[in-house]
Amino acid sequence: MSEHDTHSETLGEPTRRDFLYLTTGMAGVVGAVSVAWPFIDQMRPDASTLALASIEVNVGAIEPGMSLTVKWRGKPVFIRNRTPEEVAAAASVPLSELKDPIARNANLPADAPATGADRSGGEGKENWIVMIGSCTHLGCIPLGQSGEYNGWFCPCHGSVYDTAGRIRKGPAPENLAIPNFAFKSDTVIQIG
Incomplete structure (x- = not known):
């Protein structure tokens, strides 16, 4: 040894x-x-953050032509009950005219086209649109029912969105994002 x-x-x-x-x-x-x-x-999210992972919004009082802005995950979310004219205007736009032809709808496949229907609340709910209200250029909050297409207009740098939240003019590269959402009933939307 x-x-x-x-x-x-x-x-x-x-x-x-x-x-x-x-x-x-x-x-x-x-x-x-x-x-x-x-x-x-200490790096885990606190209870208030986890509570905001999903919210329910009662939209029963929102008539056609009215909008509501709610806060979800620290960002504004635009909820709009569009008029029949706004729905028709969004549906009539050929995809070839769009700056961003992708729907950017978390409820659909990533390559879904940005048709008026694919940007809406779905079949039977085409009048509803739910979008994260943050300009895709630099994160400013666009003004509703403004701009050349009567959709949203970001006065900071001039991005113009149509009635379906699709970028039409200006420096923004993408359509306003649509988060995961679902109708829990005819008057309640769950976001997240």
Whole structure:
């Protein structure tokens, strides 16, 4: 037996030294986790943030031509009950005229076209539009029922959106995003 061999290496049985190495290593791991846990735990979202993951909005009082802005995940969300004229105006626009031909609707496949119907609340709810109210250029909040297409207009840099929230003119690269949402009833929309 050389002077560097341990008892366990020569006989194959654990020694007291092996046990001490193992327990010291385990104590170090437990200590490191107990020190790190408060830092890891503080990175989790708090209860108020988790509560905003999904909201329900009663839209029963919103008549055609009226809008409502709610806050969801720290961003404004535009909810509009469009008039039949606004729905028809959105439906009549050929996709070839659009700056961004993608729907940007989280409820549809990523490559869905930006038709008036694919930007709306869905079949039977074409008059409803729900969009994150943040300009896709620099995040400003556009003004509703403004601009050349009577949709939304961002006065900061001149982005113009139509009645379906599709970018038509200006520096914004994409249509206003549509979050996940669903009608829980005829008068309640769940966002998120």
